[in-house]
Amino acid sequence: MTVQNITLNWDQLLELAQANTTARRVRRPGQSPSTAPIPSSLHKLPPDIAPPVLLYRDTHSWCPFCERVWFALEEKEIPFETEFIDLSNKPKWYTDLVPTTLVPAAKIEGELVYESKDILLALEERFPETSLLPADAEENAIARQLIEDAETNGFKEAAYKFLREAADPNDLDTLKQSFEAKLDELEQALSKYPGSYFLSTFSLVDIMYSPHLDRLAANLPVYRGYHIKENSRYPNLNAWFAALNDRPAYHRVKSDEATNNLLLRRRWGVEPISNPLPLDPVLSEASQYRAEAAERLSDNREAAIVDILKNSGVQALGDISTVKDAIEAHLKLLATYLLYGDKTQLPWGRVGGKDNLDPAFSAIGAITFAYLRNRICAPRDMSAGAATAFRAAADKVLASIY
Numbered sequence: 001m002t003v004q005n006i007t008l009n010w011d012q013l014l015e016l017a018q019a020n021t022t023a024r025r026v027r028r029p030g031q032s033p034s035t036a037p038i039p040s041s042l043h044k045l046p047p048d049i050a051p052p053v054l055l056y057r058d059t060h061s062w063c064p065f066c067e068r069v070w071f072a073l074e075e076k077e078i079p080f081e082t083e084f085i086d087l088s089n090k091p092k093w094y095t096d097l098v099p100t101t102l103v104p105a106a107k108i109e110g111e112l113v114y115e116s117k118d119i120l121l122a123l124e125e126r127f128p129e130t131s132l133l134p135a136d137a138e139e140n141a142i143a144r145q146l147i148e149d150a151e152t153n154g155f156k157e158a159a160y161k162f163l164r165e166a167a168d169p170n171d172l173d174t175l176k177q178s179f180e181a182k183l184d185e186l187e188q189a190l191s192k193y194p195g196s197y198f199l200s201t202f203s204l205v206d207i208m209y210s211p212h213l214d215r216l217a218a219n220l221p222v223y224r225g226y227h228i229k230e231n232s233r234y235p236n237l238n239a240w241f242a243a244l245n246d247r248p249a250y251h252r253v254k255s256d257e258a259t260n261n262l263l264l265r266r267r268w269g270v271e272p273i274s275n276p277l278p279l280d281p282v283l284s285e286a287s288q289y290r291a292e293a294a295e296r297l298s299d300n301r302e303a304a305i306v307d308i309l310k311n312s313g314v315q316a317l318g319d320i321s322t323v324k325d326a327i328e329a330h331l332k333l334l335a336t337y338l339l340y341g342d343k344t345q346l347p348w349g350r351v352g353g354k355d356n357l358d359p360a361f362s363a364i365g366a367i368t369f370a371y372l373r374n375r376i377c378a379p380r381d382m383s384a385g386a387a388t389a390f391r392a393a394a395d396k397v398l399a400s401i402y
């Protein structure tokens with residue numbers, strides 16, 4: 001059976017995908033982003049009650065400081081609403097509202113709080129039930145100090161200097177040493193309590209560091225040839241990453257390595273020294289992530305097609321309805337392949353076979369896959385695991401159509 005011979009329509013593909021994943025998003029037609037995650041605790045509220053927290057965050061879910069707040073809201077199981085702020089064109093009402101004009105900001109039961117650290121502490125104050133600060137008074141004081149330190153100890157600055165600053169090789173070595181000295185401090189701090197976290201339990205201290213350490217662990221190998229993960233100098237940090245990986249809330253809010261790597265180049269212009277798209281083979285093949293990727297593609301295909309038509313350059317290859325049909329046929333092929341995996345054979349040739357006489361048809365498919373593979377962004381469009389599975393499947397189908 002080849003994947004082209006499975007002729008499910010979009011509704012059938014969506015139904016099959018939804019039978020294999022519980023992940024869902026809301027559609028936001030005509031808006032950016034075109035879909036948004038559903039906070040996992042929203043269902044706890046009666047339909048006519050407004051959530052107690054409104055989070056203002058960046059449209060593309062790239063901001064590490066917003067990720068901190070989102071992580072805490074998910075861990076604490078607080079129902080919340082999100083207002084997306086376009087950072088390239090901040091609305092006046094937002095810059096009037098928030099003195100720093102930065103994201104994140106939040107309204108907690110109507111009261112405005114800004115600065116990620118202050119939002120985290122305010123959430124603890126208002127919602128003490130699922131606490132992310134230790135109950136023990138002494139440890140609680142240490143936690144508060146570590147939270148302050150995370151903002152002032154120079155770790156972030158040393159790390160991003162090493163990562164982003166164009167420098168000659170000698171400078172780079174000095175920047176690396178300063179970064180390692182700071183990372184050694186975190187490695188030490190992680191040895192103070194039994195268990196893998198900064199304190200005796202998971203806490204706001206872990207949340208303060210996780211978005212930054214995640215980005216660095218993805219970016220440094222590709223842009224500086226430097227590894228935090230699997231580096232024997234940092235056993236505690238590696239145990240910490242492994243412990244985070246067991247937390248469902250973390251998987252809802254984190255981005256994948258490819259998103260982080262593509263973003264660094266786009267946003268900061270840093271040149272990679274190796275492949276920015278390494279794809280974890282386990283995540284790539286995991287059936288629940290393949291189903292989530294297929295669900296996203298089937299449910300959000302209309303917005304995807306509009307985006308591909310507008311931004312990939314594919315329009316040059318024919319009249320709009322022919323191009324649109326070719327995009328759609330290839331997207332269906334990808335959704336089917338995501339769902340059926342190795343139970344099917346890929347086309348290994350032009351889609352549509354000899355009957356398809358339009359030579360542009362497969363070219364449109366190739367552009368569609370190449371564009372989407374780089375365009376998908378986690379967790380804006382789908383979870384990190386689903387984004388990895390999506391990119392891996394797009395690569396495989398792309399390789400098969402010529």
Ligand SMILES: N[C@@H](CCC(=O)N[C@@H](CS)C(=O)NCC(=O)O)C(=O)O
Nearest residue numbers: 063064065087102103104115116117
């Ligand atoms: N110290 C702030 C930093 C927030 C921050 O830098 N946000 C960035 C996005 S990652 C931002 O709003 N940038 C928009 C701008 O600079 O205009 C916090 O912790 O909340």
